[in-house]
Amino acid sequence: MKLIFERSVRGRSNPSQSPAQAADSADIPPGLRRASRALLPEVSELDAVRHYTRLAQQTFSIDTHFYPLGSCTMKYNPRACNAAAMLPQFLERHPLAPADAGQGFLGCLYELQEMLKAVTGMTAVSLAPMAGAQGEFAGLAMIRAYHASRGDALRTEVIVPDAAHGTNPASATMCGCALREVHTDRDGRVNLGALRAAVGPRTAGLMLTNPSTLGVFDTEIAEIARIVHGAGGLMYYDGANINAILGRVRPIDMGFDCVHLNLHKTFATPHGGGGPGAGPVGVAPLLAPFLPVPIVGFEGGKYRWLDERDAPQTIGHLSAFGGNMGVLLRAYAYARLIGGEGMRRISDYSTLNSNYLEAELARAGFEIAYPKRRASHEFIVTLKHLKDRTGVTAWDVAKRLLDKGFHAPTMYFPLLVPECLLIEPTETESKQTLDAFVAAMKEVLAEANERPELVKSAPHTTPVRRLDEVKAAREPDLVWRGR
């Protein structure tokens, strides 16, 4: 499709979108004035609306397609949450407006803090981190601050299982920590012997998600916590997969000292094509003094922002204005809509859907990576033998699924399982949708066996065919220059 710049006509403008006249700015010193013209579109409002509406139509979304993306929890984003967050007074509020003028707004955030404490079992929560990765950073920074406050400067190593999401080691690096990887056993559990060998006086902590990225629950978690705590380290919970155990298992009870949640996963806030999200952190008492600010406090019957004056040992601010407020309001509305019992139902039905899909795909001839384990809210299918037999890879199958009207599952993650698809249906999908997905997967499997070329050259029905990502990397074209 044409770029908006290619639709531009010099001199075209939308007078109703800006002041009628150009106000005087002659007092700006000439050396500081812009002389060049910025390349911005010059299109009519109709052309702009048409252009971006057509672009929208070329994008898969939860609103239009089933998105079985493992580890992403692509559940329905309730429209009521959007309506609530967009109330005019909330939308117009300046971040630095006084707390007196925002008791309603702060009340929603405070109650969200309280609900997240209940979900995780943690004692204190900060809503500041703007995404899961920022939450991870905050968690590790707090752990480091804790050890530093006890004069234990040696503890700079973070242990991460080899199955961990890439943000885990990247966050460790951003916190100035060295990484120690421990391997995962064939049945999906962290190898305890390797863990025992890895902990010691340099251990700051362990980062783990449970159920893990392999789609199974690590039943040894209590022992893992004992090993890490015994060596003086702390336990960090990556909440990416909490949808599987919501309302049923709390991170505090598993021995974790610190958790982050992904509100754009578990709490149904929209993914927006890549963000914005929110990654609030919850902590056990020993880490509470270090929480990132601001936090909503309640005293004398009023809400107010707590900052470094109230929390002198805080690790500090993670953003200029406290976090992704609009996302937090949506999560609050969602939590009120589903309620406490609704949270438990989420783990029930996301797990039911996942196990059902796993059973049906196994019946259809797909190889399940961990057939002897219960699936959590997600599970892995490996296509290694399909590739050996027919040359059709997980990549090819994913692309062919687009033709069948489904967004592909997560591919090639976790790295431990070759040619894998990580499949997470979420609880908001019906049996009918799951059955349709199984039917589509069966078709692709048959095509792979009988007409592999059709699958290897997929997709065929999307607005573009398979894109040359190699060329995009070798000859970067990141900005249109009028060609």
Place this chain on the structure above:
Amino acid sequence: MNPPADLKYTNTHEWARAEADGTLSVGITDHAQEMLGDIVFVEPPEIGRKLAAGAECAVVESVKAAADIYAPVSGEVVAVNAALADAPQSINQDAYGAWIFRLKPANAEELGSLLDAAAYAAIVESAEK
């Protein structure tokens, strides 16, 4: 899989070739380039940098992965293959011809501890099982 017999290898999939002028050319093996896929970028080490054996000194990127390259022996980087800046794919086309950098070995004895073609081939085979 037939790694050339006249080269030496590491278990991190680098090959090394002793040149006539005493320098050592270093590249990645055919197995490595196959695992990476289409190579899109090579970040070479700085000329003049002194490397310890096993030090991370370069990066080879494909669309889906980035592989660290480790110095097979200790030495000083004396040359980098400028042609790879425009044509990184030459590593895919001819892994043993497309050298990435050359170093002046600090210690001639270290070469002896590198793997020969048969030993390297055995490592790759057992990893594939």
Place this chain on the structure above:
Amino acid sequence: MPFIPHTEGDVRDMLAAIGVADIEALFDEIPRELRVQGLSGVPAAAPEMAVLRLMAERAEADGRYLNFIGAGAYEHHVPAAVWQIAMRGEFYSAYTPYQAEASQGTLQALYEFQTMMASLTALDVSNASLYDGASALAEAVLMSIRLHKGAHRVLMPRTVHPLYRNVVRTITRNQRVEIIELDYSHESGTTRIETAAAIEGDIAALVVPQPNFFGVLEDAEALAGWAHSRGALAVGVVDPLSLALLKPPGEWGADIAVGEGQPLGAPLSGGGPYFGFMCARESLVRQMPGRIVGRTTDSEGRPGFCLTLQPREQHIRRAKATSNICTNQGLMAIAAAIHLSLLGPQGLERTAAQCHANTLALRDRLAAIPGVAPVFTGAVFHEVALRLPRPAAQVLAHLRRERVLGGFELARHYPELGDALLVCATETKTETDLQRYALALERALEVTR
């Protein structure tokens, strides 16, 4: 069951297919001692009607004010079409565009966004957004240090937003980074670069705010030139709207430019979601954090878009990634592209000029009140610091009672400035609004005498 579609019949069939008696059985691997029966402290579910009513009541209790606070978040007119399009389900509920063929809409919109930001800043490349201006600055600081390969020091003027400086410290604390603050002239409100001459040794970067936190225009070109003379990078922190009027960072010597994208279509929303932007010279692109969209062709030669240069990112490079960032602020960047398309270069220029004019008009009105005077002599863009003859907190409280948010109290972060407010009048303010503020301030000063 809200948002869970299963009927009893569905559940029965599914359990049979799995081969278990009930849903509980699916959790039998989880040790009993880890399980809870339910959550206490979470209210029971409420229907949509009740939740919307609750939130509406809270919003109404908060009410609306006439706002003159800027300080890094600015009230601007956002054309109605922007969010009507951005809230379309296809943009709103889409995932990160990893499956490029199914995400051409998201990807093309982000490519257009990158083009607009690069052009506005007059730099070569842009990424597809970071979380906000402050964290973008932190990433730029880390990027400069990675690029310099030797120096770990970054010079940070005190005229950079105090919360940005806080965030940079928080994010860089555990890495080897030394932030050295530079003082400013209490007369002009600009950075005193001469104080940096005494700093010996290698410097990775000098941060250059333009305009600075006080709204004052710095001699950015001189600052960038100084940085280069010391072998350091110049990192600009800029207001994107101001770039319609002011010389852009790429033209005054910035190597990297970051800032807060909120003025481009994001409502104030109590503090977020906004977005951070980062643009840079082409040679630095491989050290940029965050997602980047590239244009390419498909197997039939059609132009198309995909995420590119991914080996920089955490999902490939893991511990050695340029940053841990994964989720960014994608929807806000798409909204910005739509916003800029609707305003166009003329609209953006007029908006910027009106903000400038309105702030000067407000300044003049307020400075006519006895005891009120501009703090600094330097030229400003669309914000100005004003000294008050009475305690700022009390004055603001009185203004608030008249439903006016008068500005940002500077003493909290700059105690040396005494009773001073940072005030901002954007294009949204009319003559009547300015008059209302002036009268309210007069009354506030009367009362607090």
